[in-house]
Amino acid sequence: MPETYIHNGPLVIGAGLAGLSVALYTAPLKTLVLAPVALGVACSSAWAQGGIAAALSDQDTPEAHARDTLDAGAGIVDPLAAKTLTDMGRHVVEHLSDLGAPFDRNTDGSFVLNREAAHGLARVARVGGDLAGKAILAAVAEAARNAPHIEIWEQAFATGLIMSIDGAVIGAVVSFEGKTLHVYAPVTVMASGGLGGLYAVTTNPPNLRGDGMAMAALAGAVIADPEFVQFHPTALNVGLHPAPLATEALRGEGATLIDKDGIRFVLEDHEDGELAPRDIVARAVHKANVTGRGAFLDATVAIGAHFPAEFPTVFASCQSVGIDPRTEPMPVAPAAHYHMGGISTDIHGRSSLKGLYAVGECASTGVHGANRLASNSLLEAAAFGERVGLECAQTLSDAPFTPDTATAVIPALPPTLPPENLQALRDAISHYAGVVRDETGLKTLLNQIEDLENQYTGSLALINARLIALSALRRKESRGSHYRSDFPQLSDTPLRTFTTWAQCRPKLPEPQLEII
Template structure:
C-alpha cells in the first residue's frame, strides 16, 4: 500500500524538546509542523535536566568569562566562534524564558538565584525550584508553542528517514503515526531529535533516545562531527533503575562531597578541585572508586541535611523511591551516559552539510561543547541556538512556493526495528566497551558485536549511531575530555575534531587525529 503524501509549506521540525520548540516559536510567521514522538513534555532530556541553565547573569560575571570556562572544559577542540556566540546570547535567552513564564528562582531584589557547578569559575547557573529547571522551563515553552497560531503539533509521530530530491538536498521525512506511514514533504527540515544515551545500559536519559536523528542524517549523507565524545554524568543514583535517576551536580555546588564507605573524599586524588572538577575527571574518579575502592557515595548530610526536600525535591523523591533518605544516609552513585557532544555537524545557525537540512540541540554538533560539555550549557544551547535556527529556517522556507517532485523523490530504505533482545545486547556492549574507560580491545569487540547485529538488522538507526560512536572512538588514539583511552592515556598536543561521512565502504574521515604513545 502506498504511503500517504503530505505537503507542508513551512519548516518541518523533528523533535519537540526545548530545542525543537524553540525553533518552532522563532520560525513565526511561517507555518511550522512539529513532530513529537510522545506527548509534549514527556520522555525528552530537556524535561529531565535538573541543574539549570548557565548564563552570565551576575554583575561579577561576563559572557567572556563564561566562554573561557566553556573552552577550558572542552579540552581544546571547541569551535571558538560558536562558543562566544552561545555565551553572548546567554543572559538575554534566560530573560526571555523568564518572560514567557519559566519560573526561575529569584532573590528578594529580583535578581536570579545562581548556583555554581563543576568547572564554572563562579556561580552562574540559574535554577528553578532547586532541581526542576528542565521540567519547568519546558512547561513554559510547551504552553507558548500550543498557543502559537503558526505551530501545528503531531503527537505520536516518529520520523524514520529523510527524503531527498537529489544527493545533496533534503525535502522531507518518512513519518510513522497512528499505525500509518506518511511521506511529509517540506522546504526545510530541522532535526531536533535529542541524544544517544539510550544506546548505553546505564543512562540518565529517556531510554528511547538512541541517536536516531544522527543516524538518519548520516544515512542521508550528512557529515557527522565528534561522535566519539559522550559525556558520562558522575552521579547517577546507583540503584539499578533504567533510566538511572540523576543526582544533579548542583548538590556538589552546594557542598555535597564524594566519599567511599569509610568517608574518604577520593575525588581529590584526581584533581585539586575535587568534586567540582570537570565532569569527565569526576566521572572517572567515581568509576575508579566503584571498581577499586569499594564504592562511591554522594554525602549530602552536612551540606543540605533537613533542607534537602525543599532545595532538591526531584532528587529527594528519587532517593526515597529507592529506599534512601539522603538527610541521614549517603547516596550510592555511578557514572551514566548523559550527553552527546558529537552529532550532525552544523554551523551556529544549524545548517548541516546537506541543503535545507538543519539540526539543533543534542543531535547537532556545533563545536560549542568540544570534548566535554560544561555543566548546564545544554539547556542554554537548546534555547539559544533554537532561536537562531528558527529564524534561519523561516527565512529559507519563505524564499518561494514549495512544489516538490513527489514522484521522483529519493526515499530512504525502511529501517528495521531492533528486538528487545537485540537492543539489550547493543546497550550492554556499548556500556562495557564504549563507556567511561575505553581501549582498542574493547572497542574492537564492540564493533564485532555491531557487525553481528547488523547481519540481522541492517540499517537499524540505533546500530548506525552506535557504529559512528564506536568506530570514531577506536580511531581517536589519545585521551581528551570525555573520551578516555587507557591504552592511549596522553592527550595530543594539537586538538583536532573528527568529521566523518557514511559511505558504502564504511566511514570516510575528513580529518585524522595524531597518535600519542
Template sequence: MERLRHDGVVVVGAGLAGLSAALSAAPARVLVLTDAPLSHGCSSAWAQGGVAAALGADDAPALHAADTVTAGAGLVVADVARLLAEDGPAAVRHLAALGAPFDRTPDGSFAQSLEAAHSRARVARVKGDQAGRAIMEAVVVAVLAARHIEVRTGAHLTGLLQGADGRVRGVVARIKGRSVEITARSVILATGGIGGLYAVTTTPAELQGEGLGLAAMAGAVIADPEFVQFHPTAIDIGRDPAPLATEALRGEGATLVNGDGERFMAAYHVDAEMAPRDVVARAIHAEREAGRGAFLDARAAVGAHFPDEFPAVFAACLGGGIDPRTQLIPVAPACHYHMGGIATDSDGRTSLPGLYAAGECASTGVHGANRLASNSLLEAAVFGARAGRAAAAAEAPVTGATEPVMAADLAPGDLQTLRQAMSRDAGVIRDAAGLQRLLDLIDQLEIAGGRSAPLVAARLVAACAMNRRESRGGHYRTDFPEHATAERTFVTLDQVTHPNLKFAAE
C-alpha cells in the same frame, strides 16, 4: 503510503531545541512531530541544574565563554562559544518572560548556583533541581498558543526524503501506526541524544540516536561522535533510566566518599568535587572498580532542606529506599550527554541542503570534548532559535522526485544487547580490544536485522572512538592515555564503513 505536503518547516523533536526552533520560525508554518506527548520523552524536561548564563554583576559573557573553552579540552570552536555566552542572558530572560519561574534573590535578581568548572556561580535554577521541567512547561504553553505551529504527537521518525541533488525535502514518519511521507521547505532535526544506546543512562531510554543515524545514512557529515559525557553522580538504585543527583548538590557543598567514608576526589584533581565531569566520572569509576564504592554525602550540606531545595533528588532517593537527609547516596557514572552529532554551523545548517539540526543531536563545536555543566539547556534555546529562523528563511526547493532514506527497526532484544555492549566497551573507560568487540557486534546485528538508525549511531561512536588514539575530555583510552593533536572529527557513514577511507579533520 500516505503523502502530505507541508508548505513550511518540519521540526522533528519537541525538547527545548525543537520547540525553540518552532517558535522562532514564525510566521512560517511549522509542523512539529514528536513520538511522545509534549514535555515527555525529552532530556530537556529532565534537566536538573538549570541554565548557565552570565547574569551576575561579577560575571561577563567573556568569562562564560572562557570557561566553556577550558572545559572542552581543546576542541571548542571559540567563536561559537562566544556567541552562546553572549546570547545567554537574553535567552534566560526570554524563558522567564514565557513564564519559567526561575528562583530569585530578595532584590529580584536571578538566583544562581555554582557548578563544576565554572569560575562564577552562573546557573539560573528553579527550586534547586526543577529547571528543565518548569522551563518546558512554560515553552509548551507558548507553543500551544502559537497559531503558526501544529503539533502531532505519536509520530516516530523512520526516514528522510531526499532529492537526486542530495537536498532533504521532507521526512517519513510512522504516525499512529500509518507510514506518512511529508514534504517540506526544510527539516529541522531536534531528536535529542543517544542515552538510550547505553545500559546506564540518565536520559529517556527512547533517545537512541535516530536523527543522527538517519542524517548519516543520507550522507550528512557527522562531527565528534566519540565524545560522550558520563554524568558522575547517577543514583545507583538499579533503575533504568537512572535518576540523577544534580551537580548543584556538590556546588552546595556535598562531598564524594568511598565505602570507608573517606573523601577521595582530592587525590584525582586539585578542584576535588568541583573538577570537570570527565575527571569526576573516572574517579568514581576507579573507586567502584577497586571495590571501595562511591557515595554522595549531602547530609551536612543539604540535610533537612532536601524536600524543599532538591525535591526531584529527594523523591528519587526515597523511591530507592534511601533518605538522603541521613544516609549516603550511592552513585555511579551514567551516559548523560552527547557532545558529538550532526555537524552544523551556528544557524543549524548541516552539510545537506534543506536539513538543519539543533540541540543534542547537532554538533556546533560549542561543547568540544567535554560539555560545561548546564550549557545544554542554553545551547538548546540559543541554537534552536537560530535554526528555526534560518530554516524558515530557506528557499522553497525545486519540485521533483524524492527517494526515502529508510532505517530498519532494531529488535528489542538486539537493543538490549547493544546497550550492554556500549556501556562496557564505549563507556567511561575504552580500549582498542573493547571497541573492536563492539564494532564486531554491530556488524552482526546489522547483518541479522538490517541497518537501523540506533546501530548507525552506535557505529559512529565506536569507530571514531577507535580512530581517536588519544584521551581527551569525555573520551578516555587506557591504551592511549595522553593527549595528541587537538583536532575535531568530521566523518561520513561511508568513511566509518569502509576502512580504506580516511576520516576528515578540521
C-alpha cells in the same frame, strides 16, 4: 500505500526545548512539529535538573562564561560557537522567564545562581532547586501550543529523510496515526535529541537512541565528534533504569564524594575535587566503584534537613529506594548523560546537506568540544533553536513549495532490533565504549555490532553504535570524555572528528532505496 503530505514551511523533527524553540521563532511561517510522545514527556530537556548557565550576575561576563566553556571542552571547542552561545545567555534566560519559566529569585528580584563543575563562579539559574528542565519546557510547550503558526503532531516520529535527486533533503518519512506519510517540506530541522538510550545505564529517556543522527548519516550528512559521550558522575547507583540523577548542583552546594571509609577520593585526581570537570569526576567515581572502595555522594552536612525543599526531585528518587539523603550518603555511579557529537552544523544550524538543519543534542556545533560545561545544554537548545528559527523565517519565501515527488528518493523503513538484541548492544556499548575504553574492547564491540548488522542492516541504533565505536577506535589519545587506557595522554594536536557514513559503514548490503 504511503500518503503524500506537502507542507509549505519548516518541518521540525522533535519537540524538546530545541525543537520548540525553533518553532517559536519561525513565525509567520507555518511550522509543523513532530512530537514522538506527548508534549513535554520523555525528552531530555524535561529531565534536566541543574539549570541553565548564563552570565547573570554583576561579577560575571559572557567572556568569562566562554573561557570556562573553552577550558571544559579540552581544546576542541569552536571559539565562535562558544562566543555565540555565551553572548546570548542573559537574553535566553530572560526570554524563558517572560514565557513563564519560574526561575528561583532572590528578594531583590535577581536570579538565584548555583555554581557547578568547571564554572569559575555561580552562574546556573535554577527552578525549584532541581526542576529547571521540567519547568522551562512546560512554559515553552504552552507557548508553542498557543502559537497560531505552529501545528504539532503528537505520537508522530520520523524514520528517514527524503532526498531530491540532486542530494537535498526535502522532507521525511513519518509514522503518524497508524499511517506512513511522505512529508515534504522546504527545510527539515532535526531536533530529535541525544543517544543516551544506547547505553545500559543512562540518565536519559531510554527511547532516545540518536535516531536523528543516524537518519542524517544515512542521507550523507557530515557527523562530528560521535565518540564524545559525557557520563554524569553522580547517577544514583540503585539498580533503576534509567538511572535517577543526583544533580551537580548538590556538589555546587557543598556535597562531597566519599568512599566507604569517608575519604574524598576525587581530590586524589584533581585539586578542585567534586567541582573538577565532569570527565575527571566521572572517571574517579568509576575507579572507586570498580576497585571496591565504593562511591557515595554525601549531602548530610551541606544540605541536610533542607534537602526536600531545595532538591525535591532528587529527594523523591532517594526516598523511592529507601535512602534518606538528609542523614545518609547516596551510592552513585557514572551514567551516559549527554552526547557532544552529532550532525555537524555551523552556528546557524546548517548541516552539510542542503535543506537540513540540526539543533540541540542531535547537533554538533562545536560548542561543547570534548566535554560539555555543566548546564550549557539547556542554553544551547534555546539559543541555537532561536537562531535556527530566525534563519528559517528570514530565508524561506512564501512561494508554494512544489517538490518533484516523482524522482524523490525514499528511504526504506529501518529494521528494529528485537529487545534482547537491543539490550545486548546497550550492554556492550556500556562495557566497551563507556567511561574507560581501549583498543581490544572497541574491536570487540565492533565485532558484536557487525554480527547484528548482518541480520539488521540499516538499523538506526547500529549505525550510531558503529559511528561511536569506530571514531573512538580511531582517536588514539585521551581527551575530555573520551578516555583510552591504552592512550592515556593528550595528543599535541587538538582535532575534532568529521566523518560520514560512507567512511564508516561496513561491507554489507545497503538498505534498499526506492525512487517513486
